[in-house]
Amino acid sequence: MTSSREEPIRYHRDTYYLESVQQLGADAWPFAERHGLLLLKPDAIVARGVEPTLDWLATNGYRVVAAREMAVDRLRARALWYHNWHIASPERRTIADLMVELSPSLLLVVTDDRSGPVAPRLTEGKGPTAPKDRRLGELRHLLGGSTYLLNFVHTSDTAAEVLRELGVYFGARDRLAVVHDALQGLDREADARRIAANLYESAPEQSFDLDVAKSALIEQLNASNLRPDSQGTEWATALRDAWHQGTPLDPWPTIVVGASVLPMRIPPPRPIDHDVDLDEGAQDS
Known part of the structure; x- marks a missing residue:
């Protein structure tokens, strides 16, 4: 890996990241820079948001090169958002746990023909979490939604996050299979639509009113x-x-x-040793 080294350094003790890097070896970073991950969450499934998302991807120059049904339970959800979940309110965690039980999600691996890493470009096009900040042309603006939590899609923000989230989503054998599919470069949009149709059968369409x-x-x-x-x-x-x-x-x-x-965010918690008297601690050492 030869570029964006500040990102891998952040994860040098992250098991999920290391599993992907160690399995893919020298191919890890080239793969991560040329691909992005987009997760259509259960709210996107019950909103019937898969087809608009696939259309948006194609219109914006992206190609789906792998698609998988993905069960994101409460533990996998916490692993995905581990670096940010500490500012989620207890109420948000409760609602998120209810949501992951509604339906499996749909994971897409995408690429494009432009220069530079795919993941940050995809995240920028996805749009922000806060509805008031979304803009015309962004995916989340297209999908709608008027609340912070019901935001339909998640993307890996950086190339390093692509590797980390591959570790969260897949064990070794399944991870190798999805990377193999993606590297073939074939258009897998039809696979994504087929998976979506199956998910729709078990997850009724819902009102957001x-x-x-x-x-x-x-x-x-x-x-x-x-x-x-x-x-x-x-x-x-x-x-x-x-x-x-x-x-x-x-x-x-x-x-x-x-x-x-309900509130969705809380201030970052203080370190557990925030009130420790450092001088007193030094005397005991």
């Missing part, structure tokens, strides 16, 4: 004497109380309402 979601939850909440009004703060309290009491709620409307009324 907030009022519809609230109506779906209100009877279940009222039955447990949790009576939210139209104000977001009351809905937030009702959802927290329902989770605390173990009240069963329909997952999808809970996700839609929770993503709208």
Whole structure:
């Protein structure tokens, strides 16, 4: 590996990154620079967002060279977002855990014919997480969505992240198979559409309308004497109380309402030894 060395250095003790690098050897970095990973999450599946995504990729010069159905459970989700999950609120983690149970995801390996690493270019075109910051022409703007959490797609931001996430998604044999497919360079869009059709069969299309979601939850909440009004703060309290009491709620409307009324981020936590007296510690050493 001869370029962007500041990125690999960040992961020199990351097991997922090292597994990919050690398996692919000298081919690791060339592969990572020439490919990007795009994950269509369960919210994209129930929104029927695969076909618009494939059309957007083709229009923007990308080619799908491998496609896999991908089960992203709560542990794999934490591995993917390990470097950022510490600022996720507890409520966001709860909602994310509900979402990964809705459906498997669809992972695409893409490439293009332009110079420079593919991953950062793909991430820039994807658009930001915050809906207010999305712009016309970006993938997330095309797919819609009005909340921070329901953002449909995830991409590897850098070439090093491509390698790390290959380690998260796949064991050695499956990783080698998907890299082999990608290196053939064949257009695998038809494979992606076939996988999407299978996922759609087991994951019904869902409404993202907030009022519809609230109506779906209100009877279940009222039955447990949790009576939210139209104000977001009351809905937030009702959802927290329902989770605390173990009240069963329909997952999808809970996700839609929770993503709208609950906090998604918290300040970075202080180091665990933040309050340690360094002078005192030095005397003990």
